[in-house]
Amino acid sequence: MDAPVPELAARAARCAERLRASDDLLLASHIDADGLTSAGIASTALERAGVAHDVVFEKQLDRDAVERYADAEYDTVFFTDFGSGQLDVITEYDAFTPVVADHHQPADAETACHLNPLLEGLDGGSELSGAGASYCVARALEGEEADNRDLAALAVVGAVGDMQVVEGELIGANAEIVAEGVAAGVLDASKDLAVFGTQTRPLPKLLAYASDVPIPGITGDRNGALRFLDGLDADLRADGEWKTWADLDVDGRRTVVSALVQRAIRTGVDAAEVEALVGTTYTLTGEEPGSELRDASEFSTLLNATARYDRAAVGLAVCRGERGAPLDAARDLLREHRRTLATGVGVVRDVGVEREANVQWFHAGDRLPETVVGIVAGMAMGEDGVDAGVPIIAFAEKDDGDADADDEPGVKVSMRGTPRLVERGLDLSAVASEAAAAVGGDGGGHEVAAGATVPAGRESDFVAAADAAVGDQLSS
Numbered sequence: 001m002d003a004p005v006p007e008l009a010a011r012a013a014r015c016a017e018r019l020r021a022s023d024d025l026l027l028a029s030h031i032d033a034d035g036l037t038s039a040g041i042a043s044t045a046l047e048r049a050g051v052a053h054d055v056v057f058e059k060q061l062d063r064d065a066v067e068r069y070a071d072a073e074y075d076t077v078f079f080t081d082f083g084s085g086q087l088d089v090i091t092e093y094d095a096f097t098p099v100v101a102d103h104h105q106p107a108d109a110e111t112a113c114h115l116n117p118l119l120e121g122l123d124g125g126s127e128l129s130g131a132g133a134s135y136c137v138a139r140a141l142e143g144e145e146a147d148n149r150d151l152a153a154l155a156v157v158g159a160v161g162d163m164q165v166v167e168g169e170l171i172g173a174n175a176e177i178v179a180e181g182v183a184a185g186v187l188d189a190s191k192d193l194a195v196f197g198t199q200t201r202p203l204p205k206l207l208a209y210a211s212d213v214p215i216p217g218i219t220g221d222r223n224g225a226l227r228f229l230d231g232l233d234a235d236l237r238a239d240g241e242w243k244t245w246a247d248l249d250v251d252g253r254r255t256v257v258s259a260l261v262q263r264a265i266r267t268g269v270d271a272a273e274v275e276a277l278v279g280t281t282y283t284l285t286g287e288e289p290g291s292e293l294r295d296a297s298e299f300s301t302l303l304n305a306t307a308r309y310d311r312a313a314v315g316l317a318v319c320r321g322e323r324g325a326p327l328d329a330a331r332d333l334l335r336e337h338r339r340t341l342a343t344g345v346g347v348v349r350d351v352g353v354e355r356e357a358n359v360q361w362f363h364a365g366d367r368l369p370e371t372v373v374g375i376v377a378g379m380a381m382g383e384d385g386v387d388a389g390v391p392i393i394a395f396a397e398k399d400d401g402d403a404d405a406d407d408e409p410g411v412k413v414s415m416r417g418t419p420r421l422v423e424r425g426l427d428l429s430a431v432a433s434e435a436a437a438a439v440g441g442d443g444g445g446h447e448v449a450a451g452a453t454v455p456a457g458r459e460s461d462f463v464a465a466a467d468a469a470v471g472d473q474l475s476s
């Protein structure tokens with residue numbers, strides 16, 4: 001069998017060998033779409049290889065968690081979608097042998113079974129996700145009887161969920177995995193309208209809600225979208241009901257895309273943005289048409305909904321191929337999530353947004369779950385009283401549902417910028433870590449979106465530090 005990513009083949013083989021030799025294995029993974037798909041891939045491959053294992057999920061892998069695993073006396077712990085950055089802590093414990101499949105920046109420590117694209121000169125931000133790293137190990141785990149290439153579909157869901165799509169498509173090692181999935185008959189990758197909801201949303205809603213490329217008179221305008229669609233010479237309804245994008249045939253799709261492009265050009269949308277209307281969409285061909293599981297992007301959104309509400313077991317069950325009750329539960333969580341977001345923008349309006357020199361901020365207190373406050377902050381930008389040209393900082397009380405009694409009360413911070421601000425020099429990852437460090441907290445993330453945890457009562461100091469840091473970045 002060929003390795004999907006040759007650079008990582010030797011590391012994958014070492015990981016697989018150790019996993020096969022384990023008598024008492026714990027699989028520990030991150031709670032998000034990439035972490036859930038990582039665990040789904042790893043768990044399925046382990047089961048096929050006849051390796052019994054328990055599974056546990058963490059929002060973040062801290063010393064407490066590692067200590068718990070050590071106390072539980074597993075002989076091996078398989079970390080997926082995290083572990084590299086915590087290797088310095090992990091290697092302090094010799095109760096278990098660590099196996100790591102991750103794509104985040106490694107700590108200054110090494111261990112024998114460690115697969116990470118960054119160790120072989122590949123980009124962990126855009127070329128391979130945690131799910132892709134787990135997939136490499138899964139391929140190395142397969143024996144004579146098992147072919148794990150079908151798991152490539154989940155690896156693509158993880159990469160898409162981790163926002164690794166670059167200019168409309170997956171690249172590098174991710175593209176190799178796509179090719180394996182296509183060859184295995186579980187994936188289809190083709191150029192199509194690059195809009196969220198192609199499997200599940202009726203056409204008018206699909207177009208009105210698509211905000212990545214705003215088209216005047218259609219985006220955010222359900223009646224405008226209806227008029228636009230009604231004016232097209234194509235079969236867009238069945239039995240009086242609007243079809244979904246997935247229901248359309250090739251001709252129908254072509255008609256809508258070319259009319260959309262014409263409308264965009266006519267209304268002055270930037271040429272580069274018009275091009276972004278079309279991208280590669282990844283279809284899981286084994287899933288029911290019209291199910292969100294059929295589209296990689298919709299699948300990852302469904303998984304994120306289970307992760308946000310701490311229902312990782314539901315997301316894992318769906319990744320492991322269970323349908324029925326877990327899938328229904330995941331769909332309920334997604335509906336609930338959308339309701340929360342819809343009311344969230346109202347909460348922002350209620351509490352009010354304060355403007356500083358270089359940033360703006362609001363404090364949601366306990367009125368928004370910490371897991372959605374960042375998304376709500378992003379959605380609020382451009383709304384009444386919220387400047388779309390200035391980074392926004394959102395605070396929410398940390399939910400202490402499962403925290404130890406001796407944990408300090410903390411506040412969750414989420415920061416959002418825009419691609420335009422990033423072009424001008426904004427790096428919220430640096431802002432979050434600097435400003436958090438200044439108030440005794442912890443932060444990090446991406447240029448356009450970052451987060452932190454700070455001690456309660458230090459919010460205004462955090463805002464002041466972030467305001468200064470953003471000022472520096474945007475003036476240089």
Ligand SMILES: [Mn+2]
Pocket residue numbers: 034035081103129130131162
């Ligand atoms: Mn990841």
